[in-house]
Amino acid sequence: MIHLPAPAQFSWTECLWFLDRRYDDCLYAIEGQSVTKAVVLEGRPVLLRISGDREGLKVDVKGGKSASEETIQAYVRDWFDMDRDVRPFYSLLRKHPRVAYMAREFKGLRLVGIPDLFESLSWCIIGQQINLSFAHKVKRQLVAAYGGSVAGHSLFPAPEVLAELKEPDYKALQFSRLKAEYMITLSKAFADGVISKVALLALEDTEARMKALTSIRGIGAWTANYALMKSLRDTTRIPHGDVGLLKALVDHDLMADRKDQKAFLRFFAEFSGWESYMVFYLWRSLSPPQLAAS
Numbered sequence: 001m002i003h004l005p006a007p008a009q010f011s012w013t014e015c016l017w018f019l020d021r022r023y024d025d026c027l028y029a030i031e032g033q034s035v036t037k038a039v040v041l042e043g044r045p046v047l048l049r050i051s052g053d054r055e056g057l058k059v060d061v062k063g064g065k066s067a068s069e070e071t072i073q074a075y076v077r078d079w080f081d082m083d084r085d086v087r088p089f090y091s092l093l094r095k096h097p098r099v100a101y102m103a104r105e106f107k108g109l110r111l112v113g114i115p116d117l118f119e120s121l122s123w124c125i126i127g128q129q130i131n132l133s134f135a136h137k138v139k140r141q142l143v144a145a146y147g148g149s150v151a152g153h154s155l156f157p158a159p160e161v162l163a164e165l166k167e168p169d170y171k172a173l174q175f176s177r178l179k180a181e182y183m184i185t186l187s188k189a190f191a192d193g194v195i196s197k198v199a200l201l202a203l204e205d206t207e208a209r210m211k212a213l214t215s216i217r218g219i220g221a222w223t224a225n226y227a228l229m230k231s232l233r234d235t236t237r238i239p240h241g242d243v244g245l246l247k248a249l250v251d252h253d254l255m256a257d258r259k260d261q262k263a264f265l266r267f268f269a270e271f272s273g274w275e276s277y278m279v280f281y282l283w284r285s286l287s288p289p290q291l292a293a294s
Helices: 012-019 069-079 087-095 117-127 132-146 167-171 177-191 197-202 206-214 221-230 243-251 261-269 275-284
Strands: 002-005 029-031 034-041 044-053 056-064
Touching: 002 069, 012 044, 034 056, 034 069, 044 069, 056 069, 087 275, 117 132, 117 177, 117 221, 167 177, 197 206, 206 221, 221 275, 243 261, 243 275
Parallel strands: none
Antiparallel strands: 002 056, 029 034, 034 044, 044 056
């Protein structure tokens, strides 16, 4: 058993809520106060069961070939953004009358990530112009057809596997023609080493990373910003044009309407350096009260 102490302003309940939003994600299983997930660490599939309380997290290796404790800790800490001191963000929240309540209502919520960059970008392509429920269904079909597994728990397909697929293979899984083309292009880029998380992190700045991502067909500014938020942990990203984000801003009377760009930019200027966290908390605010309380 591996123990990870909880950092300041960390809530396992809030993080687990985010993972358990009734979409029945195929890449992890929630049971009580624990989540079980199959991942590839050090090139080997590993099954992790993570549980938590106010003191921190407990990680148990339940299957596969175990990676080193250091690697497992690093993965879990990255997934739940545990190494970040979010207290400066909370200070900014408390100063703003419209969103100050979030520091209390969502206390301890971390920007739950997607450590695998390929999975993150693939998820964005899958979800383009469809609702979340259908997106999860399509992802489940892709994972079932081409992903691996550890003790019955699914792994996201490797880019080398998906790079071999043709358009009809994707269309059989309810991908549109365009999305099939995007997935083929993306998979080949990863399989051929044209792009990787390590390579992006080695670039000099965010602008260079955005340019590298958007140079790949099918990856627009929204997808690039989302991946930088969720996989590379860039806290300055805003997925401009996101429907949920705009709705949350209007709901909080922070914009007169969804086209009020001056108000949009003025608001996020108050959270410089923490834009991604503000986006994440605004997304959190969209949940119906009965779901948020469950």
